[in-house]
Amino acid sequence: MNKTLPPHARRSALALSLMLGSGLLAWAFAPALSAQAQAQAAAPLASYQLKAGGAQSSRSFDGVVEAVRQTVVAAQVAGAIVQIDVKAGDRVSKGQVLLRVDARAAQDAAQASEAQAQAARATLQLATRDFERQQQLFKQRYISQAALDQAESQFKATQAQVNAQLAQLGGARTQTSLHVVRSPYDGIVSELPVALGDMALPGRALITVYDPSALRVTANLPQSVVAGLSAKPSFQLELNGKRGVQPSQVQILPMVDAGTHTVQVRLDLAKANSAGSSPNYTPGLFARVWLNDDGAPAVSQQLLLPRSAVLRRAELHAVYVLNEQGQPLLRQVRLGAAQGELVEVLSGLSAGERVATDPAAAARVLSGAQP
Helix, strand or coil, X not given: CCCCCCHHHHHHHHHHHHXXXXXXXXXXXXXXHXXXXXXXXXXXXXEEECCEEECCCEEEEEEEEEECCEEXXXXXXXXXXXXXXXXXXXXXXXXXXXXXXXXXXXXXXXXXXXXXXXXXXXXXXXXXXXXXXXXXXXXXXXXXXXXXXXXXXHHHXXXXXXXXXXXXXXXXXXXXXXXXXXXXXXXXXXXXXXCCCCEECECCEEEEEECCCCEEEEEEEEHHHHHCCCCCCEEEEEECCEEEECCCEEEEEEEECCCCCEEEEEEECCCCXXXXXXXXXXXXXEEEEEEECCCCCCCXXXXXXXXXXXXXXXXXXXXXXXXXXXXXXXXXXXXXXXECCXXXXXXXXXXXXXXXXXXXXHHHHXXXXXX
């Protein structure tokens, strides 16, 4: 560069040379870039051909584990809780004390009834001796028949009063025993919503106990599925990720829920051994019911599409359909339920059509083919 030029002229010449150099560089690489784009456009896209087929013979439904025998223990009397002998998760035996309610008032009433019963017994003893003396005097003809009848009536009245006092005493003792809450059977405490000092009221839930040796899975099946069952459908259970658990008994309730149009199915688990049910199976556990009914009538055909082929934009679902020349065309579809890596196509596609499994690659090919 000529150093005799003025400074501003030298800067203009330098900028011009850089522009020319960049233009030559772009011109030199333009054929290579165009060739790479053409190669990508010419490469065949990975595709999937849709095939019509029946619904899978094995279908799954959500269920839940529940106890066949579960009891919400409540108090029959009112009072403050003064003692709790168990906690949630404890195993209890039949008749074991679970908690106690303040029974001081009931005990005082029972003691008063005991005292009244003792007084009535003493009165009865006196009436008995007096009636015996009146009988002796009547035999010796010292008193009349009327006097004997009066003595007998007094004796019977006193005896009735004693029986009433004894019945009242029994009721007071029973009332006292109601302040002690016991387990109705061998089981496990699943819930304890009260604490010391809480007020127990008649009907208020205090403890929930269930029998771990008798559990079942309950699921709600659509009425259309139940109506199409064969004479001997096969059921399997999936618990804690383990599939293949066989139910010991299956019961389909003869009633349809009017709100959900489903039928409840109960599948009993095998009886536990003497040590009790497996600790992994507890009421409330999620379960999956697998139905395999090869004898059921054929269901409508369905199309399944790989989920990776679906292009999602907000609420829009679309796929790239390949024509006879292998060119991708974007088409909107309506999808149904997902089945693993596949998804059901409700509308927008037909059997035999091919779709691109890589929407990004199909979009690049489509943009390169457009002028």
